[in-house]
Amino acid sequence: MRKLEIKKFLANNAVSILFVVIGVLGLRVSGLSLPFFLEDIVNRLARNSFMVLSLIIPVLAGLGLNFAIVLGAMAGQAAIIVVTHWKIPGISGILLSVLLAFPIAVLLGILTGRLLNRARGKEMITTLILGFFANGIYQLVFLLLVGSVIPMKNDVLVLSSGVGLRTSIDLTGGLKNGMDDLIRIPFPISAVIIGILLSGVYLFKYFFQKGTVRIGKLLGMGILGLFLVGWGAFHVYTHSMFNFVRVPVGTFLIVLGLCLFITFFTRTKLGQDMRTVGQDRHIAEVAGIDSDRVRIIAMVMSTVLASIGQIIFLQNLGTFSTYGSHEQAGMFAIAALLIGGASVAKATIGQALLGTLLFHTMFIVSPLAGRTLFGDAQLGEFFRAFVAYGIIGLSLALHSWKKQMLAREEARRSV
Amino acid sequence: MQYDNKKSQATVILEPILKTIRSFGIPRIIIILFLVSLWFSAAFLSIPFPALLYDTLIRLGMNTVLTLSMLPSILVGTSLFFGLPLGIICGLLGGVMSIELNLKGLTAFFAAIGFSIPLAILVGYGYGLLLNRVKGSEMTVGTYVGFAFVSLMSFGWVTLPFKNPEMAWAIGKGIRVTVSLEGRFSNVLNKLWAFEIYGIKIPTGALVFMGVLCLIVWLFLRTRVGLAMQECGMNPKFAKASGIDVDRMRILGTIISTILGAIGILTYAQGFGFLQLYEAPMYMGFIAAAAILIGGATLKTAKISHVIVGTFLFQGILVVALPVANTVATLGSLAEISRIIVSNGIILYALAQKGGNE
Amino acid sequence: MEGNGQIVLEMKNISKEYYGNKVLKGINLSVHKGEIHGIVGENGAGKSTLMNILFGMSVIHSTGGFEGSIEFLGKPVTISSPFDAMALGIGMVHQEFMLIPGYSVTENIKLNRETTKENVISRILGPGLQTLDWKSMGQDAKKALARLEMHIDEWAKVAGLPVGHMQFVEIARELDKEHIKLLVFDEPTAVLTETEADTLLSALRRLSENGISILFITHRLHEIMEVCQRITVLRDGVQVASKLKSETTIEELAQLMVGHSIEYMGKRKVNLTERKTILKIRDLKVLMPGETVQKVDLDIKEGEIFGIGGLAGQGKIGIANGVMGLYDSYGSVEFEGKEISINNPREVLKRGLALLSEDRRGVGLLLDMSVEMNIIAPAVEIQRKFLKKFGFFSLLDRSQIRSFALDMIQKLDIRCLSPDQPVKRLSGGNQQKVCIAKALALEPKLLFVSEPTRGIDIGAKKRVLDTLVELNQKNGMTIVLTSSELAELRSICDRIAIISEGRVMGILDPDAEDAQFGLLMAGEYAVR
Known part of the structure; x- marks a missing residue:
């Protein structure tokens, strides 16, 4: 029984486990020091988690992986360009860009949702192509129309010809780290806080929401929490390098807020309707749920969240490629989600966060590992791209294959 | 009975007209209008027309085989x-x-084709096996496998x-x-039997080569196996x-597509003058699909005429x-941008039509 | 209780036409409070149309509505959508479950009727964001299940439940709707085992004792006799009888259900005992969803027209599909004394069998292709006909194809503009003729014909049947005709096998008594 359970666990989490192994091996080969790695990974988690989380809701509504979060990313990016042009720095600039991006994202979300209602059963490929298409429109606007049709005078942002934006935009002195720098706490102290929170949450769940947490998990999480507290407390009083890793707590609080919102949302009437539509549209409609509307709402939510996600992403990065950043955002977020163990039909907050962690670990170590192993950092980069594309292809294929097998099984079982 | 006759008479007259309109469709009308207006503006800006036509013919010869795949x-x-990059890589x-x-x-060109075909058969076979396991999601899976x-x-x-240095x-x-093909097989087809008429150069070799391939496929579709393949696509049951x-038919179709992709990229390369490696093949599938x-x-029906x-x-x-x-302004990237918008726009349009499952 | 309570539902003089085809003629139906009212009839007798009218389904309204009136609790009502019916207190327990397997029993019972609580966010952003009140939902579910005396864990996932329990979840959902007054059960026992069916029947009785009226649609006559107080029999859209249970018997119901509609045209009684067996089927099992064949043994004689009848979903359709290899099958099939490997359509076709599929548009035709290509496609593939050799490869022979197609069009009277016309433009009857032509191009020795007249008009029906008889008599082709219409089978077949629950219930002569057919179809063994 026990053995079977372990086997099942391994089979269900094969992808994540593989990436844990790759990450750990890569870390050893790359020769990175732990504090250095932590600094990078903490930053990247703050940067990308929100974006990855924005993918969950469409999965819930049965729309699959929303490659069209690229559109949300564009909305966010457009807002950032405007705010940078207006030279509004820091957190106020960030808030303003969120506000500016909001109506654009809502509009794009509605359009995407309506398109998807026309392209039933072909949602994923449609969002994928829609991303490419929107990229063309985006380039048209920012490369050709800005400066020629849309008046904009700004020597820093606009190309010397006066038409079109430069290919990369620096946010230093503007939005850069506007959110991250609100509160920064050294890593050991953060570890103490997380440790307390972790054990606290599980204790609460164990005693007040009976049946949701088993004693084994409680003990595991409790021990992990205590370890974090102990480790953190120890390091606070040393001169270890860990104290120089400063965690952008403000950003993480926003991410936490989104996690809470998603959890809350799945327990609402609308969230339940979304799940129902995702499980079986026909039954949902017979029960009186307007599935088209629910799907549009899901797309709007995802697009809006992605626009915020991109703003968080870019303020953390501090510089971006005007015509490329959004493109990568979508693909990397999806790859991260899948690495966390999610599938086309199921995605959880835990999977999103774990996936972000594992994906970025691979991201950090693969060029370095490539250099050490093959004497060529570029090979590591190829590997990175291969993994991102491969994991998406693989999980799409597995999902479709599983569906086919299930249908066959169903036919056999109905006999 | 009378009712029947009347109805059929009406359809006799209306059918061809409706059919033409339907087979054209709004996006095609837009594209034709766009092309015509571009031609007019080209004339207006006194851009030499023969050169444009020559370029178009060259590009036709370069790209048709890829579209044919x-x-x-x-x-x-x-x-x-969307698995076209697989075929392209075999060709490369x-x-x-x-x-x-x-x-x-020409020896280099045909040798390249000769080398790439066995590879394409192998890769196409494997890809076909995969596609049989992901029925209904061929496009998404294909894109990412590519x-x-x-x-x-x-x-x-x-x-x-x-x-080779x-x-x-x-x-x-x-x-x-x-990789430059200068002195290898750059333009071998374009220059073959080329001649000039009314100031327009005709890249005969390239057009003949593409014509022969189209003819082969056209003939194949009229064999027993070709018919069987089409039956699979129209109604697998x-x-x-x-x-x-x-x-098996699906695997065969995939292999043929892969082979055509391999030949296609070599035809493209002879006109372009370079082999483009690494990430270049990535988006070529979308361009061919759009064409x-x-x-x-x-998504379900196609003819040779559609290809050309x-x-x-x-x-x-x-x-x-x-x-x-x-000429209008220094909008260097307009061509690139319109390529992105037109190609993805037309694919989106096709996806949003009723019927067909992904 | 019989007929003395308050009248809950009264449907008066209901008639319905689909495209000039009368499918219901002046039906009167009344259901009293707490009554269990049975409705029996063959497929196509009009049961589902009647229910579609009661539930205001869009298929009724998009085809010109219906004639007659409906009264509910003594008041005339218009029901223009299923939601109107729901609001009145009419519920339906579907034959195919409307359950989400991944959801718990409670979630399924409360589907789109979840109880919610307000919260801070919902006050700002609207009621869509109210949180679900799991506790009260669970209680409701428990209560509804308790009314059925079912003890299912209300938090269990539906996916793991036995089929019988799923049915109860479905019923509980209807019961949970407030003011439910009338429940319609559409063939509820079809998927259940015998004991599960018994539990269901006693649940029905309990509901009726609680004052809920029930319309019980089934073809299992003994179940009807067990629980119903009154029974309405439909046949060909006509209400042939409405009887109190005490006034009737199973045999009478069976007879009423089948009835006499077409005379046997059997002018050609043949002596079958002298003929040799051309097709021998042993232990055939076919995994065709919805039409499973459990275990069938049949001997088809050379040159006969053999009929296979039975109600929908009982497996009669599965036999031909199984032999032809279209669905996974087990067992042995001998053709002309030699074993043929089933699950291999190619070999079966090569041996000289062919199938005219019941799913004309789905399996039988390439809708976008021309008439002529449809006709010749299988013959090209199987027999390499219609090909012309050019050196080392062969191409389709256009002129040979054209002349064959024209010949068929003339012989079978296929109405089309030209052999080039796509078949999707043809009428149902003409499409069927294209299918026949397709089978003829293969020159089969034995032809399976499944539901050849389904969905085609009466004139064309007769022509299709005449063609089959002609093929049989002139060309000596053995024909196995599968049909839901008993009258059709009886008009041209030499023998008729009735299939129920995936088995042969009995083989009858076409002129056997109605009651015998009826009983076999209802799954009751005939009194020999």
Whole structure:
């Protein structure tokens, strides 16, 4: 029984486990020091988690992986360009860009949702192509129309010809780290806080929401929490390098807020309707749920969240490629989600966060590992791209294959 | 009975008219209008027309075979062939081998094709097996398998033991990102039997080559196996009930598409003058898909005429857009941007039509 | 209780036409409070149309509505959508479950009727964001299940439940709707085992004791006799009888259900005992969803027209599909004394069998292709006909194809503009003729014909049947005709096998008594 359970666990989490192994091996080969790695990974988690989380809701509504979060990313990016042009720095600039991006994202979300209602059963490929298409429109606007049709005078942002934006935009002195720098706490102290929170949450769940947490998990999480507290407390009083890793707590609080919102949302009437539509549209409609509307709402939510996600992403990065950043955002977020163990039909907050962690670990170590192993950092980069594309292809294929097998099984079982 | 007759009479008259309108469709009308208006503006800006037409013909010869690779895939029911990068890479490998063996001219070109076909058969077979397991999601899976294969092959280009210094980086290892075909098989088809008429140069060899391939596919579709393949695409249940092994046919269709992709990229490369390696093949599938859709194909039906007409219209726009844009203003990227918008727009349009499952 | 309570539902003089085809003629139906009212009839007798009218389904309204009136609790009502019916207190327990397997029993019972609580966010952003009140939902579910005396864990996932329990979840959902007054059960026992069916029947009785009226649609006559107080029999859209249970017997119901509609045209009684067996089927099992064949043994004689009848979903359709290899099958099939490997359509076709599929548009035709290509496609594939050799490859022979197609069009009277016309433009009857032509191009020795007249008009029906008889008599082709219409089978077949629950219930002569057919179809063994 026990053995079977372990086997099942391994089979269900094969992808994540593989990436844990790759990450750990890569870390050893790359020769990175732990504090250095932590600094990078903490930053990247703050940067990308929100974006990855924005993918969950469409999965819930049965729309699959929303490659069209690229559109949300564009909305966010457009807002950032405007705010940078207006030279509004820091957190106020960030808030303003969120506000500016909001109506654009809502509009794009509605359009995407309506398109998807026309392209039933072909949602994923449609969002994928829609991303490419929107990229063309985006380039048209920012490369050709800005400066020629849309008046904009700004020597820093606009190309010397006066038409079109430069290919990369620096946010230093503007939005850069506007959110991250609100509160920064050294890593050991953060570890103490997380440790307390972790054990606290599980204790609460164990005693007040009976049946949701088993004693084994409680003990595991409790021990992990205590370890974090102990480790953190120890390091606070040393001169270890860990104290120089400063965690952008403000950003993480926003991410936490989104996690809470998603959890809350799945327990609402609308969230339940979304799940129902995702499980079986026909039954949902017979029960009186307007599935088209629910799907549009899901797309709007995802697009809006992605626009915020991109703003968080870019303020953390501090510089971006005007015509490329959004493109990568979508693909990397999806790859991260899948690495966390999610599938086309199921995605959880835990999977999103774990996936972000594992994906970025691979991201950090693969060029370095490539250099050490093959004497060529570029090979590591190829590997990175291969993994991102491969994991998406693989999980799409597995999902479709599983569906086919299930249908066959169903036919056999109905006999 | 009378009622029946009346109805059929009405349909006799209306049918052809409706059919033409339907087969054209709104996006095609827009594209034709766009092309015509580009031509007019080209004339207005006194851009030499023969040069434009020559360019269009060259591009037609370069791109038609790539577009043709969509056809077997659509007909056999695996939808648009977004796995095209797989075929392209086979073709590129063939090209690289031919250079490695120091071949020149037409021999080099046909040797490259000869080398790439067995590879394409192998790769197409494997890809076909995969597609049979992901029925209904061929396009999404195909896209990402194609992308993944491209990045995997990037390893290959760096590590494969090709020695010819023409292809190598000046420093470092591996093959260059673009390998020049100058003195190899650059323009071999374009120059073959080329002649000039009314000031317009005709790249006869390229057009004949593309015509022969189209003819071969056209004939194939009229054989027993070709018919069986089309039955699979139109109605797999019908095919099964007629004793056809649908899965095998799908593999066959995929192999043919892959082979055409390999030949297609070599034809493209001879006109372009370079082999483009590494990430270059990634988005070529979308361009070829857009071309056949512009020609009038759907996700489920396609004809040879769609291939040729579509490639002509699409490449025509790209050829004319560039000089027109450059004359109007220095909007260097207009051609590139309109390529992105037109190609993805037409694919979106096809996806949003009723019917057909992904 | 019989007929003395308050009248809950009264449907008066209901008639319905589909495209000039009368499918219901002046039906009167009344259901009293707490009554269990049975409705029996063959497929196509009009049961489902009647229910579609009661539930205001869009298929009724998009085809011109219906004639007659409906009264509910003594008041005339218009029901223009299923939601109107729901609001009145009419519920339906579907034959195919409307359950989400991944959801718990409670979630399924409360589907789109979840109880919610307000919260801070919902006050700002609207009621869509109210949180679900799991506790009260669970209680409701428990209560509804308790009314059925079912003890299912209300938090269990539906996916793991036995089929019988799923049915109860479905019923509980209807019961949970407030003011439910009338429940319609559409063939509820079809998927249940015998004991599960018994539990269901006693649940029905309990509901009726609680004052809920029930319309019980089934073809299992003994179940009807067990629980119903009154029974309405439909046949060909006509209400042939409405009887109190005490006034009737199973045999009478069976007879009423089948009835006499077409005379046997059997002018050609043949002596079958002298003929040799051309097709021998042993232990055939076919995994065709919805039409499973459990275990069938049949001997088809050379040159006969053999009929296979039975109600929908009982497996009669599966036999031909199984032999032809279209669905996974087990067992042995001998053709002309030699074993043929089933699950291999190609070999079966090569041996000279062919199938005219019941799913004309789905399996039988390439809708976008021309008439002529449809006709010749299988013959090209199987027999390499219609090909012309050019050196080392062969191409389709256009002129040979055209002349064959024209010949068929003339012989079978296929109405089309030209052999080039796509078949999707043809009428149902003409499409069927294209299918026949397709089978003829293969020149089969034995032809399976499944539901050849389904969905085609009466004139065309007769022509299709005449063609079959002609093929049989002139060309000596053995024909196995599968049909839901008993009258059709009896008009041209030499023998008729009745299939129920995936088995042969009995083989009858076409002129056997109605009651015998009826009983076999209802799954009751005939009194020999």
